[in-house]
Amino acid sequence: MILVVLIFAFYGGLTVNEYNVYNNKISGAVKIVLLTDLHGCTYGKSQQTLIEKINQQNPDLILMSGDIADDVLPDSHVVELLSGIAYKYPCYYVTGNHEFWSGRVDEQKNLFRSYGVTVLEGDCKDVIVDGQHLLISGVDDLDVGQEIFDGQLTKVAGLINAEQYSILLSHRPELFDCYTGYDFDLVLSGHAHGGQWRIPFILPDGVFAPNQGWFPKYTSGVYEKNNTTMIVSRGLSQESTRTPRIFNPPELVVINLLPKLAK
Numbered sequence: 001m002i003l004v005v006l007i008f009a010f011y012g013g014l015t016v017n018e019y020n021v022y023n024n025k026i027s028g029a030v031k032i033v034l035l036t037d038l039h040g041c042t043y044g045k046s047q048q049t050l051i052e053k054i055n056q057q058n059p060d061l062i063l064m065s066g067d068i069a070d071d072v073l074p075d076s077h078v079v080e081l082l083s084g085i086a087y088k089y090p091c092y093y094v095t096g097n098h099e100f101w102s103g104r105v106d107e108q109k110n111l112f113r114s115y116g117v118t119v120l121e122g123d124c125k126d127v128i129v130d131g132q133h134l135l136i137s138g139v140d141d142l143d144v145g146q147e148i149f150d151g152q153l154t155k156v157a158g159l160i161n162a163e164q165y166s167i168l169l170s171h172r173p174e175l176f177d178c179y180t181g182y183d184f185d186l187v188l189s190g191h192a193h194g195g196q197w198r199i200p201f202i203l204p205d206g207v208f209a210p211n212q213g214w215f216p217k218y219t220s221g222v223y224e225k226n227n228t229t230m231i232v233s234r235g236l237s238q239e240s241t242r243t244p245r246i247f248n249p250p251e252l253v254v255i256n257l258l259p260k261l262a263k
Contacts, residue, residue, distance in 0.1 A: 014043060014053055014236075015251045019222055021229055023185060024260040025165040030129045033059040033089075034253040036066060036171075036190025037235025038081070039098060040073030047077060050236070050252070051084035057254050060129045062089045064117075065190050065233070066096025066141055066171030069108045078111065086115035090127065092136055093117050096171040096191060097210075100143035120169060122152030124159045134257075135161060137184070138169035157182035165257065173218035173232045174211050180225045187230040188255075192219040194234030220251075231255060 033054055043050035054062070062085060069078050085091065093112050099105045109119045118125060120138025127134045137156035142149050153170075160166045166185045173189040192209035199207075209216035223230045233253040 013249055014049060015249045016053060016057070016254060017251050018254040018256065019231055020256045020258055021186060021231075022258050022260045023165060025163065025185065026132065026257045026259050028130055028132050028259070030061070030132055030134065030257040031057065031059045032255040032257065033057050033062045034188050034231065034233050034255060035062060035064045035068065035236065036188075036233045036253075037096065037193060037237050038068045038070075038078070039235075039237040040068075040070035040075060040077050041236060041238040042077045042080075043236075043238075047080040047084055050081060053252050054085055054089075057252075059089055059254070061127065061134075061136075062091045063136070063167070063169055063188055064091065064093040065169045065188050066094055067098045067190060067235070067237075068093065068096070069099050069102065069111070071098045071101035071103075075108065075111060078108075082112065082115040082117065086117050091115075091117040092120055092125070092127075092138065092169065094120050094138040094169040094171060095141045095144070097141045097143045100141060122148075122155050124156050126164075133164050135159070135164045135166040136169070137166065141171045142175070153178070153182070157184070160184065172211060173223075173230060174209075174216075176218055176223060176225065176230050179230065180228045182228075184228050186255075186257075187228060188233075189218075189230060190233045190235045192216060192232060192234075193237060194220045194251075 099108050121140050124137045139152040160183045168184040168187045172191050179187045197207040205219045220234045234251045236250045
């Protein structure tokens with residue numbers, strides 16, 4: 001029995017978690033894959049395990065909410081991932097704290113751009129998927145500096161159209177109360193690594209998360225406040241994690257945007 005529990009506790013295989021989000025601004029289904037907190041880790045030869053999981057979803061968009069690259073591990077596995085997905089799917093990316101910690105954040109942003117990925121740094125893009133207009137916004141991680149971060153967030157919030165479904169990519173979920181002060185429909189984040197050590201039914205949000213401390217609040221899944229939904233991914237980090245993940249395997253998040261009437 002103990003062996004079975006330990007196997008489940010330390011299972012590190014890639015999982016897929018899917019969420020449906022309904023909104024009356026959505027007229028047709030849109031499938032999004034959220035990638036976050038890869039930290040330059042590897043998933044098989046040339047990232048084929050991860051790439052195949054993404055291909056199985058056949059997403060309309062791939063959104064990346066930071067820490068895809070790392071400050072310690074090299075960018076080679078990031079290159080392998082981008083080589084496998086960036087020319088096949090529209091991809092949008094924002095930085096996490098580790099890109100800033102690397103001291104090479106501009107170089108890493110240019111790496112993503114070189115593969116045709118749209119790097120958002122206080123920008124909004126009008127994206128059309130099968131006639132469905134989405135406003136995708138993104139801000140740099142808070143490590144860019146508080147003043148710049150606040151300026152980027154205020155800028156993109158000011159471009160929201162009340163009739164258009166708006167998505168914000170921002171690395172840090174602990175700022176949820178800040179995001180809900182604006183009119184974003186959906187916020188996508190990572191950073192918390194699922195709380196690192198999770199105990200089913202007892203500590204489902206984990207034990208510790210960066211910038212949230214012990215017994216964090218926003219680590220995984222769906223959170224709602226006012227008219228804003230936030231989805232937090234547990235992330236993809238493996239070998240870069242200093243402490244083992246317990247009952248907390250890495251995850252690929254799939255989000256289905258659906259018309260509210262379809263619920």
